Amino acid sequence: MLTTTPTILDQIRAEKTKISERLSRLDTDRAAVATRLTDLETAERVLSRVSKTPPARRTTSAAAAEAKAPTASRGRGRPPRAAASASTSAGRKSSAPSLGERVLALATGRTQPELYLACPNDRPNHVGIAVQRHLRAGRIQERDGKLFATSPAT
Numbered sequence: 001m002l003t004t005t006p007t008i009l010d011q012i013r014a015e016k017t018k019i020s021e022r023l024s025r026l027d028t029d030r031a032a033v034a035t036r037l038t039d040l041e042t043a044e045r046v047l048s049r050v051s052k053t054p055p056a057r058r059t060t061s062a063a064a065a066e067a068k069a070p071t072a073s074r075g076r077g078r079p080p081r082a083a084a085s086a087s088t089s090a091g092r093k094s095s096a097p098s099l100g101e102r103v104l105a106l107a108t109g110r111t112q113p114e115l116y117l118a119c120p121n122d123r124p125n126h127v128g129i130a131v132q133r134h135l136r137a138g139r140i141q142e143r144d145g146k147l148f149a150t151s152p153a154t
Contacts, residue, residue, distance in 0.1 A: 099119070099122055099126060099127065099130050100130045100133065100134065102119060103115060103119070103127060103130040103131055103134065103140075104134055104139060104140065104149050105149070106118050106119070107131075107134070107140045107147040107148055107149040108148065108149065109146045109147070109148060110146060110147055111145055111146055111147070112127075112128065112131060112147065115127055115131065115147065116128075131147065134149075138150060
């Protein structure tokens with residue numbers, strides 16, 4: 001019985017060594033995976049800043065249409081002046097009202113944060129710019145923190 005006790009202790013030590021080696025390998029694997037995850041999150045943030053629409057709002061049809069579009073029309077920024085004026089030169093108005101027109105219509109005693117909520121598809125800074133533009137032009141008046149559209153002078 002005395003000879004089996006050291007043998008058992010040696011086996012236990014060998015198992016402890018194996019377990020500690022495996023744990024150290026798992027720890028290095030975990031560190032590598034954490035580094036990759038950080039890199040992927042960084043790449044995702046960069047791509048979301050660069051892309052035209054956020055990934056959550058992008059539809060598959062929009063992605064397919066973008067893939068089919070010719071490469072020459074994929075430029076950034078505003079369209080050329082001739083193309084921009086061609087749509088308005090015929091004297092027709094677009095069917096959807098512009099942000100400025102919507103802000104002017106919504107200025108019925110609402111505060112600026114309420115206007116932000118009333119325009120969920122628009123960026124708050126764009127709504128604020130439209131409000132400031134109307135304030136400077138005198139189309140909107142601010143009274144007691146609320147915005148009111150002024151009646152047009154006839």
